[in-house]
Amino acid sequence: MKAIVKISNLSKTYNTGDQALKNIDLEIYEGEILALLGPNGAGKTTLISTICGIVSASSGSVTVAGHDIVSGYRITRDLIGLVPQELTLGAFDTVWNTVSFSRGLFGKKPNPAYIEQLLKDLSLYDKKNNALMTLSGGMKRRVLIAKALSHEPRILFLDEPTAGVDVELRRDMWRLVRGLQESGVTIILTTHYIEEAEEIADRVGIISNGELVLVGDKKTLMHELGKKQLILDLKHPIVDIPESLAKYALEISDDGNQLTYTYDTHSTRTGITALLQSLNEAGLSMKDLKTRQTSLEEIFVNLVRSQA
Amino acid sequence: MNFQAIRVIYKFEMLRAWNTLLQSIASPVISTSLYFVVFGAAIGSRIEQVEGVPYGLFIVPGLVMLSLLTQSIANASFGIFFPKFTGQIYEVLSAPISFFEIIVGYVGAAASKSLILGTIILITANLFVDLEVAHPVWMVTFLILTCISFSLFGFIIGLWATNFEKLQLIPMLIITPLVFLGGSFYSVNMLPPVWQTVTLFNPVLYLISGFRWSFFEVADVGVGISLMMITIFLLSCLLLVWWMFKSGYRLKQ
Incomplete structure (x- = not known):
C-alpha cells in the first residue's frame, strides 16, 4: 500500500521538559483507517497536533503526500482535516457561517451546495x-x-x-467514517474505546509514554499476540485437577464446573486432541466446549503494563 | 496567497463588530460626545484660544486619536485573544495560511473598524464645532497609519495576553495615560519646560501633533518627525509580530 503520511524519528519535548513523543516512526497508508490507542497523556494528541501544524516538532520529520509539513505546509494542510478532542467552538456564530468560515480558511471558494449536503449528512x-x-x-x-x-x-x-457522545451519534459517526473511507479518505482516529478500534480500524497503533509500542494490521495483531482459550464445561464439578492433567496447566473455576486451557495458535501442536483424550482417560465428561480469542483490550493492557 | 482565508477572517471580524454594534460604535461615539460637552462646551468656553485655535476645535484631533488608539487596540487584541482563549485558534494554525495572511485578515479588519469609527467621530465632532481640514490627504494618511499601527499593536497584546486581565493591562495602564499626557487636550507649550522635555518621550505626542497639524497647521513637533515616529512604530510592531509567528510565541507549543 502507498504511504500518504510518513513520520520519521519524530520527537517532541515541551518547554516544561515533558517528552511527549519519543522517536516515532510511522507510515499511514492511503485509504486506511488507523486507530491510535493509548492511555491519557500517552502522546496521541501531540502526534496528531504535530502533523496538523499546531505543535512544532523538536526533531524528526513528517511528510504528507510527499511534502514536508514545514516547508510545504500549504499543500499538506490543504489535504488534512482535523476534528479536535475539545468542543472548541464560538458562541454566537451560526452553524452555516462557522462551517463556511472553515472552508474559506483552507482557501476553498464558497460552495453552498457542498456545505448543504455536508450538513444534511451530519443531520445538522x-x-x-x-x-x-x-x-x-x-x-x-x-x-x-x-x-x-x-x-x-x-x-x-x-x-x-x-468521547462523551451518545450511541446514536457514535453509530452515525462510524457510518460517516466508513463512507469517507469508501470515497478514498484516509482516517486516523484516537480512542480509549478498544472495541471501537477493533470494530472499525484496519490497523491499530499503540502509544504509551510517547512511544509507538506497536503498530500493525488489526487482525494480524490479534492473531500474533492473541492467545486462544478452550473452555470446557464439565458435566460434574470437580474439586481438584487430576494429576494426569497437570501438564496442560488448566485453570479451574471457583465452582469446579469449568476448566480453561490456554494455547498458542502459532504452535504446530495446540495440544487440544491430547487434552481431550486425557480428559476422557481421567473420567471427566463434558457437556459443552467453546473457544475464545484474546481481545485487543487485553493485548493493549498487557503492552501498556509492560511499558510502565 | 490564500485570499479566501483573508476574506473569511476579515468578514468574520467585521461581522463581530456588527453583532456588537453598541459596544463597537455607539459606546465610543457617546463618550466622545461627552468629552465635547465637558471639555469643549463647559470648560472650553472659559479657555482662550490655544495656538490660535478655539479650544473646542483644538481638542478634536486629540479626541479622535484617543478613541482610535483605544479601539484599535481593543478590537485587534480581542480578535486574536478570543480564539486563543476558546481554543478555536487550532483551526487557524492548522489551515494553509501564512502569518502575513493572518495579520492582513485580523489587523485589516480591526484597522477598518477603527477607520470607520474615526470617520463617525469626525462627523459627530462636526455637530459641535465647524471643522475645517487644512491638509485632507495628510489627515487621511495619519488616520490610516494610526489605525494600522495600533491595530497591529493590539494584535501583539492579544497574542501576548494569557488571560483577560493581561488583555486590559497595557491599554489601561499605559495607553490611556500616554494619550491623556500626549497633548490630547492641551498644547505641550502650555506645560512647564521640564514637563515639555518629559512629554517628548511620549510617542503618542507625535501622533496627535501630526494629526492636529493636518487640521490646523499647528504642531508641537515637526510633522516630518511625527511621520517618522509613526513609521518606526509600525515597522517595530511588524518586526515583533513576525518574530512571534516565526517562533510560535504563545501560539504553538
Whole structure:
C-alpha cells in the first residue's frame, strides 16, 4: 500500500521538559483507517497536533503526500482535516457561517451546495441558522466534524471523536467514517474505546509514554499476540485437577464446573486432541466446549503494563 | 496567497463588530460626545484660544486619536485573544495560511473598524464645532497609519495576553495615560519646560501633533518627525509580530 503520511524519528519535548513523543516512526497508508490507542497523556494528541501544524516538532520529520509539513505546509494542510478532542467552538456564530468560515480558511471558494449536503449528512441542516451556543454537546461534535470536512480533505484526523457522545451519534459517526473511507479518505482516529478500534480500524497503533509500542494490521495483531482459550464445561464439578492433567496447566473455576486451557495458535501442536483424550482417560465428561480469542483490550493492557 | 482565508477572517471580524454594534460604535461615539460637552462646551468656553485655535476645535484631533488608539487596540487584541482563549485558534494554525495572511485578515479588519469609527467621530465632532481640514490627504494618511499601527499593536497584546486581565493591562495602564499626557487636550507649550522635555518621550505626542497639524497647521513637533515616529512604530510592531509567528510565541507549543 502507498504511504500518504510518513513520520520519521519524530520527537517532541515541551518547554516544561515533558517528552511527549519519543522517536516515532510511522507510515499511514492511503485509504486506511488507523486507530491510535493509548492511555491519557500517552502522546496521541501531540502526534496528531504535530502533523496538523499546531505543535512544532523538536526533531524528526513528517511528510504528507510527499511534502514536508514545514516547508510545504500549504499543500499538506490543504489535504488534512482535523476534528479536535475539545468542543472548541464560538458562541454566537451560526452553524452555516462557522462551517463556511472553515472552508474559506483552507482557501476553498464558497460552495453552498457542498456545505448543504455536508450538513444534511451530519443531520445538522435543520440547525444551520442556530447559534452554536444553543447546540447540545453531540450537535457541537457534529459541527466540528462538518468544519473538518468543509474543505474536502483527503486525510481526516479524529481526536477522541466518541468521547462523551451518545450511541446514536457514535453509530452515525462510524457510518460517516466508513463512507469517507469508501470515497478514498484516509482516517486516523484516537480512542480509549478498544472495541471501537477493533470494530472499525484496519490497523491499530499503540502509544504509551510517547512511544509507538506497536503498530500493525488489526487482525494480524490479534492473531500474533492473541492467545486462544478452550473452555470446557464439565458435566460434574470437580474439586481438584487430576494429576494426569497437570501438564496442560488448566485453570479451574471457583465452582469446579469449568476448566480453561490456554494455547498458542502459532504452535504446530495446540495440544487440544491430547487434552481431550486425557480428559476422557481421567473420567471427566463434558457437556459443552467453546473457544475464545484474546481481545485487543487485553493485548493493549498487557503492552501498556509492560511499558510502565 | 490564500485570499479566501483573508476574506473569511476579515468578514468574520467585521461581522463581530456588527453583532456588537453598541459596544463597537455607539459606546465610543457617546463618550466622545461627552468629552465635547465637558471639555469643549463647559470648560472650553472659559479657555482662550490655544495656538490660535478655539479650544473646542483644538481638542478634536486629540479626541479622535484617543478613541482610535483605544479601539484599535481593543478590537485587534480581542480578535486574536478570543480564539486563543476558546481554543478555536487550532483551526487557524492548522489551515494553509501564512502569518502575513493572518495579520492582513485580523489587523485589516480591526484597522477598518477603527477607520470607520474615526470617520463617525469626525462627523459627530462636526455637530459641535465647524471643522475645517487644512491638509485632507495628510489627515487621511495619519488616520490610516494610526489605525494600522495600533491595530497591529493590539494584535501583539492579544497574542501576548494569557488571560483577560493581561488583555486590559497595557491599554489601561499605559495607553490611556500616554494619550491623556500626549497633548490630547492641551498644547505641550502650555506645560512647564521640564514637563515639555518629559512629554517628548511620549510617542503618542507625535501622533496627535501630526494629526492636529493636518487640521490646523499647528504642531508641537515637526510633522516630518511625527511621520517618522509613526513609521518606526509600525515597522517595530511588524518586526515583533513576525518574530512571534516565526517562533510560535504563545501560539504553538
